[in-house]
Amino acid sequence: MINSSTELENLHVSPPDAKPVLPAVLPFVNEVACIDWEDGIKQVFDNTIDLVLTDPPYGMAYRSNRRKEKHKSIQNDTDLDWLGDWCKELKRVCKPEAHLYIFCSWHNIDVFKQTLGAYFNVKNILVWEKNNHGSGDLLGDYAPKYELIIFCSNGSKKLNGGRSSNVIKCAKMPTDNHPTEKPINLLRHLIEKSTNKGDLVLDTFAGSFSTARACKEIGRDFICFEVEPEYCRTAKNLLNGVSVSLF
Template identity: 30%
Template sequence: MLNQIIHADCMDIFPSVKDQGVDLIVTDIPYGAVTKNGSDRAKYDGQLRKVDKGDADLVTFDLIEFLEQCARVTSGSIYIFCGIEQVSTVFQFFDNHKDFMVRQCAWKKTNPAPSNGQHMWLSSMENCIFAKRRKTKFNQLCKSAVWDYPTGRSKIHPTEKPLELIKYLVQSSTDEGDTVFDPCVGSGTTAVAAKVLGRNYIAIEINAEYATAAINRIEQLELSLF
């Protein structure tokens, strides 16, 4: 399982990961509401462009069960990018967990898409909940919980996060040789970040198309490294 892209449902793989068996989780879970809201926007009579991420935002697991597994398998920190409707649930889960500290963070997009800008403020941030086991490593000092990074323009996955942002998070919460786990890896950005930074990774993706894309990205990276 180590240093592999696994095409599977993460909830089927979690039981194979031992308690506190990974050092860090970085993941971007399906937001669920994005596609639904896109289809509902007909009530605005065409004022807003429809947003439809397809399967990329399809939630396939119970969120609390997912969070319980994340807490169980992680010995260090957890970063979970999530939709606005999920923020409170994720935050409260870790805030109520005696072993974790928690902080609401945000990715600030320095080049937000101009979609619907004639009608409202641009969508220029995404939420991320950071949870950390007490007295575990954190390689930053007095840094902001708002991270400024541009969006990519040649994305493989519709909700792909910028590689430099994910590298920053991996560096902030792990050392070389540690293991980074992404149970919803999409097109493989977390795995690429771990590989480039000398970390091990475990990466799971339920969608066959994105899993294949992630495998291809890792193969191309290995060719470029060697």
């Protein structure tokens, strides 16, 4: 694992005659931060984040019935009143060349797109095609088999690797750590396309800390906020079990 303190100190190296105004180490890096994003993000310095990868409450009172174990409802999932303030804070903490991936449902993608578009360049909508479909109106509607990911750029950074499709096929997680747990392989793919080793990734709605686990596997630093203590307790164990890839 990379040495986060040393890496992050480098973020704040000033030219010899500039005033050193920032503390040496960013708070929350590579920790399970059990805190509301609105409080946590205030402590994140300006222009420090290389990638935002997050899966917010969709504002549609989501409640899963399919999982074996019933989970609580997602907190703050009844409206999107927070969206404007959230985008403003993301803009402040993102580096000028940062990328952003925001999971979203088709139900309110227009609101997300419009609000994000006021701050960032909305470049694409990626489709995550799942291996099987969810439940719902079995006879009166089409089976839901995808989720959307809004891809934004804060500058003109290029993607790593060869040309990748905007449709990504990936199996759902077989585990039941969180009602909307995202596949680590999918997250790893997005992180690898948009960051390099040692870069700093922000997830303001961490859930089971799947973004953090993906970051740890591939040597990226992370700041991840989650407001629900139960998920944070689970995440500590999950993160301890993640081994770091040597390649």
